[in-house]
Amino acid sequence: MNVTAVIPTINEEGxxxxxxxGLKQAVNGIEIIVVDTNSTDRTKEIAxxxxxxxxxxxxxxxxxxxxxxxxxxxxxxIVCMDGDNTYPTxxxxxxxxxxxxxxxxxxxxDRMTLRTQHNYTSLHYIGNSVLNFTMRLLFKINLNDSQSGMWIFYREFYxxxxxxxxxxSFSEDIKIDAVRLGKLIEVPIKYGIRISKPKLKTWNDGFRNLFHLFIKRIQD
Known part of the structure; x- marks a missing residue:
């Protein structure tokens, strides 16, 4: 089967x-799509x-x-992953x-199972655990890492x-739909240490994702 990798980026030149x-070495002939969201560095040129x-x-x-x-x-x-080299190719x-x-x-x-203090802080672990619990409570979906940003799926399934x-909250949405529409499994990975500036705003994005779960449950 043909494979496409989709990578969202903003200032990931490093x-x-x-x-x-890494993706080219892993999969011969892979199509790689970089979706750049207003980078001010050389991300687009390098890609x-x-x-x-x-x-x-x-x-x-x-x-x-x-x-x-x-x-x-x-x-x-389809392979989806970040451009900051935290997910293993x-x-x-x-x-x-x-x-x-x-x-x-x-x-x-799943980043949680093999996590360490170096690559996944206690604050992020607690926040992810709260979101995991809320997803389980509202949707009866039990995941170790509801916020993971690396996925493999069929394009027709998407x-x-x-x-x-x-x-x-796209990350949690796509997993909820995947469980509803088919079969999802989690595979533990070793999450890398981030060297670029984080794009996630821990508190703001965490509360938005939590609030989104309640809104999505009401809309259902």
Missing amino acids: TIGTVID AARGAIVINESRKGYGRAYKTGLEHATGDL DIVRPLLDIIQMDAVDFISC RKMGNLSYGM
Whole structure:
């Protein structure tokens, strides 16, 4: 099957080249789409030089960037991950094998199981745990890492999903729909140490994601 990787970026010049090179080594012939959201550094130039398709998305929103990239994806299987080199590219090939051999629709990578204080702080662990608990309470969905940003899924499966958030809560939305519409499994990964400036605003985005879960449950 053909594979497309979709990577949202903003000011990732120090890492995007490594991510693209890693994906190319992992999957021969992979299509790589970088959706850049107003970077002011050389992210776009580096990505293009490495052979990625670069799409400019001036509208704000984590989910917006992914939706834009996924609209242009041509692969049967989709790999989604950040451009900051915190998610491992060398696990992509095994994950692609798993999703096909085990007849699942969606793989979400779990950062919590193998976490350390160096790559995943106690504050983020507590916040993620609260969101995991809330998802379990409201939707009866039990995940170790409801906020993970690395996923593997079929493009046709994604097309069945609707009403996904344009913001950071896209990450929890897509997992809720994946459980509702098919079979999701989590695979533990070793999360890397971030070297670029974090884009996540821990408190603001955490409360927004929590509030979004309640709104989504009411709308359902």
